[in-house]
Amino acid sequence: MNIKLAKNYGFCFGVKRAIKIAESTQNASTIGPLIHNNEEIMRLKKNFNVETLEDISHVSGTKKAIIRTHGIPKQDLQFLKEKKVDIIDATCPYVTKPQKICEKMSKEGYDIVIFGDEMHPEVKGVKSYASGKVHVVLHVSELAALKLSARVAVVSQTTRKVEEFKEIVSYLISHYKEVRVFNTICNATFENQDAARELSKESDVMVVVGGKNSSNTKQLLHISKEFCSDSYLIESERELEASWFEGKEQCGITAGASTPDWIIKKIIEKISNFKV
Structure with a gap:
């Protein structure tokens, strides 16, 4: 079976920027998940001690707060300022x-x-x-x-x-x-969607990688299903099933804007080892 990656996929500019900010800040808390990818959130917590606060009300005792890529409500930003929290803004431009x-x-x-x-x-x-x-x-x-x-x-x-x-x-x-x-749809969204559309037209099975709570990833799945009914959304290689690839000749892979390359590499490796 041939495995082909979409022409455009994965980390966008805003996510790359946010990850770098979190890695360089360390020992901080994000207001809500920094990005919509649980695997990457766990990596940041393990390697850089970046915690996730699910609600602004949990900010008590926090010295450094990273604003997530999606931004936060204006009143929450004001609340952090009033609490004298050191604010590191990773909101995507x-x-x-x-x-x-x-x-x-x-x-x-x-x-x-x-x-x-x-x-x-x-x-x-x-x-x-x-x-x-x-x-x-x-x-x-x-x-x-x-x-x-x-x-x-x-x-x-x-x-x-x-x-x-x-x-x-x-x-x-x-x-x-x-x-x-005002057309405020991100350029990376255009490119990833177009690439997913083209790849799904020539694939027997599509694997869409990304957070299941990610809007842009769900859009990629929806587009893929339009042209390839056997399209699946997964967050990690642990969710792959060998039966998806039985009798298939062309496997397409795309990924949401919050999906790091290290996850995609693991998925490609596991698919390559399936006996189909």
């Missing part, structure tokens, strides 16, 4: 961008529409920077129920599919007088 846009446009009187998952930490943070009316939608069908003013500004969660964002934008433009559109 691509996430900081929609935060600033929402803050600016809401001050100028625009209603804000955020395309994304309202429960995702990135969206929670972005939403907190809007001082006026702000709505979070995941599907174009949700827009009809919104009561928006004539002036609307729309941004996207950085890891969403561009095709779906276009649907949101198209609806808003056709229903409202003034719509400011």
Whole structure:
């Protein structure tokens, strides 16, 4: 069986930056998981004593706090400042961008529409920077129920599919007088999704590697399944099953933006040793 990696996959700029910050800081705590990859989080804890606080209320006694790649709500950042915690900001610059846009446009009187998952930490943070009316939608069908003013500004969660964002934008433009559109989908997301799409078209089986709570990884799985029904999402080589590869000739592998190379190498090694 031939094993082929996607043209673009794995660690994005923002995640690489956050990992370097955590490794150089050491003996610190992150507010929420630094990235959506449990294996890498455990490595940082073991080798660099980087702990994870699941909630801002657990910050008592913390001297150094690393802001996760997804960012945190504006009020939580203020809370850390009031507690005199040494703040190390590892928020991805691509996430900081929609935060600033929402803050600016809401001050100028625009209603804000955020395309994304309202429960995702990135969206929670972005939403907190809007001082006026702000709505979070995941599907174009949700827009009809919104009561928006004539002036609307729309941004996207950085890891969403561009095709779906276009649907949101198209609806808003056709229903409202003034719509400011800010394409805040990360370039790495575009590239990884395109590469997964192309590889899945020529594969008998696809393995998508990444955190199961990672938005961009789940998008890769969804795209892969469109063209290759035998597509699987795993976090480590321990989840691989030999039966997935029986009778297959072409195995494609892609990985989410929070997946380090050392995990991908282990997965390739184990697949290579399967007798299929």
